[in-house]
Amino acid sequence: MRWLTIAAESDVGTRPLAVTADGVPLVVLRPGPGADPVVFADRCPHRLVPLSAATLDNGRLRCAYHGWEFDASGACVELPSQEGRPPPRASLGPGPRVRVADGMVAVAAEDLPAPDPSGLFTNEDPSLRHAWHPVGIAGQVPPTVMLAGREFEVARERTTERWGLLWLAPAEPLTGLFPDPDEDDAFVGAWLPPVRTPASAGVVADNFLDVAHFPFVHAGTFGAAEARLVDRYEVTTEDWGCRSVQEQWFDNPGDPGVAAGRRPVRQRRRATYVYRAPFQLMLRLEELDAGATKTILFFAQPESLTSTRVYTKMLLHGIGGVPDPAPEVVRAEVEFEERVLAEDLALQRRMRLTGLPLRPRDELHVRADLLGVHLRRILGDFRTATPSCPS
Template identity: 40%
Template sequence: MASSRTTPSGTTSCRTGAPGTDGRAAAGTGWYAVARSSEVGTTPRQVGAGGQPYVVLRTRPGAEVTALSARCPHRLVPLTTATVVDGRVRCAYHGWEFNAEGRCVEIPSLGPVGTPPPRADLSAPWAVEERDGWVWLAPDPTPVPRPPRTNGTTPSPEPVPDLPPPDGPVLDNLHPALEHAWHPVAPAAGLRAGGYLQTRLLGRTWTVHRRADGALDADPPAWGVVEHLGLVWIAPAEPRAELLAVPETADPLAASGWLAPVRSAASAGALADAFLDVSRRPPGRPAPEPAVPEVTHDPDGFSGVQEEPLRARRVTSVHRAPFQLLRREQDLPTGAVTTVVRLLQPEDADSTRVHTCVLVRQAGGAVSPDTLAAALASAAAELEEDLALLARWGSTGLPLLPRDELHLRADRLGVALRRTLADFAADCAAADQAEALQGRATA
């Protein structure tokens, strides 16, 4: 017997219809076999129907199959990384929860009285049906009452399509604008006079030499090679933003330490966004305190200040284009300050090297080794969490068009990052165009 349901848009869709047994919709039916019923449980499974990606799952063991759009609208995270909790689909990134109809029913960063916006809802195919041990989807309205009988044959689901890219521009690790930036490439302490090191940056191998007089140069030639914050930096072309200033490095009472550099297959833009995120809900932890950073823009980036009364702390974030980031956490009762500096090196399209420095200052005097070790361990755990999440996500770039994602008030730092990088990319493109025109005029 046909059944129906109400979609997130408020319309009623009849859960009936019928496709062919070769994975393609039979003529006039509009139905697609996507998975065996036994293969669909409470872990979201990505499938394809009519070239469109969906996830199918059961919100409780033995429940009817639900089919929903394959990505969370907030940060386009694939819902194959989601979990089912109390009959809801919970996104792994920020803890957004959706019911079986795709309606967003909870956003932790909005607090207990916040109301999810309409764009937060997931879309769904027109109909879902189980028949003859298979799950069938009808992406669009179809007059056929039910999927066809298999009659002893085995349907062949179509290949699972890739998730479509965002409509607007994306900043990936090989974006041309990144030529016009300072990038960290290696710890300076390991490069002695007369020595050299090799490193990857923007899809190329660079050799950095330290001459006998201590000066640095690079092969292939770069616009500049400098030491800063204990690292060697390369600017392939004239940079459009300054190096990040970290005042704590000149404070004699501050203790500092570096984490070992690590690599991620995620893009530098996605790693920067994760570091700036103030609304993430890690699995098994309570929802974060609702907070909205106050953001101030400047020509090279931005800064944001967030007051957290429940934790009695103030958090200041600083960004310099493209991938220089700092977060300063001040404990208001004691005056202790912990600063984490994350500097990202876009090596290749699928490789980013992460350099992390931690600085600690105690209001009462010198910082103990145990206090610094605890701060380093905390920064390492946070980085490991970011890397693990992004490894499951597979992000290859940062969308720069605001409409491609759904942004909330708590996302101000992420919006500022996208705005800054979009402006940075546009400025670099304009500079390159002007240089090309001048070159043609003088040729």
């Protein structure tokens, strides 16, 4: 048998360590202090996030994204978004055989897991030419911008303005932009400073539509009080997009009605997610008891294989019990949202794949992922419907 050295024995502890063997990414750790090392493919079967970003708790490896837990044999023993036993496919599968000798940890070459999937939807997918993309806040756009791996001279291209952003479509766009917010006549709007992430725009969109990651990724902001279980929800299909309306429980300590003793802190909220290909997203959060509405517009500019620029605008109404929130309230909301976004970006920086997998078999979709399943299907349709696509 051929053994491949992956780490010095002394480097392997209870903290998951990312290593490679013959170029295959692996994670190695000890499931308890002094225990023998175990090795797995360095990807969670759910969304393929590296398990080297996971934490070990009580002998179980907890994935950083949605908190699925795996025991030392790789079996998935906890899937927080749903009740009941996790499906067998949620398990990691047996890792390669491990040998510890002469102070080194090695794995059996013949047991190496399959490489990462191919056919990903990346930021340089040819179909992306046939879409509107945000390229900057209107009035602040440089003469040249990056889009789908190419540089474009803005003055020579087809452009339009919407939501205070400049949009560019390199070729005839397949689909239009979200409509203007006519029905939102009573809101105060504010942009977050645009930010860059190394994750692909498809992964960024998937993250935005994801309803099961709050308690894990956003534990430092609002996530600790969020329910881990995700109620069954429905998704309706729209032209090159989809929509989902969900009712959720949440804690609302900022509601003046709570301070005045008129309402409990635990309240109901209606969350409406809207997606349109390739990367237009919106989330409207209506606080059903307190009457406040927050709309988050979220647009991604696929710059290159390793860069996505993210634009987030908040539309606020009725926060703190007044129709138009004061400037300091708006500032506080924007700062809070920046912290929330930073939590998502920190996880995205740990991701390794250069795009979003579109084939259902490459990931393990569970009930809470219905929006993500629609996103993948719509992007797949988008890719094959565009004329420049080799298909």
